[in-house]
Amino acid sequence: MDEIEEYDFGLRLKRLRKRKKLSQTELAKKIGVTKSTIYRYESNTLSPSLDKAILLAQILDTTLDYLAGLDKIPTIKIDNLSEDQIEWLNNTIKIVLKNSPNER
Secondary structure: HHHHHOOOOHHHHHHHHHOOOOOOHHHHHHHHHHHHHHHHHOOOOOOOHHHHHHHHHHHHOHHHHHHHHOOOOOOOOOOOOOOHHHHHHHHHHHHEEEEOOOHH
């Protein structure tokens, strides 16, 4: 991701929407706006209100910080995991990070 993309709300919104396989119309219905409003969010000609931004983050399983460009890496929301599953996942992440080329 280049420097411009890091803070591009519209680009992040569009990528997350597509990752969820939602059309602009479908996403618009979920947050109570029109398709053209989603288009304007994605083209950065309109910024959502705080309540709409929160809905977008919830629907797209991300954080407001990521959408706003404050976080560079999208957050992965995983609900309903047991303590054992969380521990396994954390251990797996540690192993992956330990073996990544950046850590060598």
